[in-house]
Amino acid sequence: MGLSDTSPDEGLIEDLTAEDKAVEQLAEGLLSHYLPDLQRSKQALQELTQNQVVLLDTLEQEISKFKECHSMLDINALFTEAKHYHTKLVNIRKEMLMLHEKTSKLKVKRALKLQQKRQKEELEREQQREKEFEREKQLTAKPAKRT
Secondary structure, eight states: OHHHHSOHHHHHHHHHHHHHHHHHHHHHHHHHHHHHHHHHHHHHHHHHHHHHHHHHHHHHHHHHHHHHHHHHHHHHHHHHHHHHHHHHHHHHHHHHHHHHHHHHHHHHHHHHHHHHHHHHHHHHHHHHHHHHHHHHHHHSOOOOOOO
């Protein structure tokens, strides 16, 4: 009864424990084989991540510098445009002063012409009155001279 004294489950437990040990040893072997490479890969990924963070910070700084430079270009363009419009305003002001002088001269000239016209009309009226006076004088009855 040597074989019958042991239960069928007992052999399975011994086999399982032997299998568990084998699985554990295989897992340890697998881990010991791949773990250093995985740890180096993990370290390399951490370094890459840190480098990416540094690169992103640097990129953000460069972008802000670019925006600042671009805004300076915008400011320069605004100053150039302001200078252009200032020049236009100065030219318009000069033209307005010139037109004001011309209109003032024309007003004076017109006033002189009007004054001359009035004087001429007054003179013509005076001459007309004198002619009428002379005519009336000639039309008045003159006594005939006796010889």
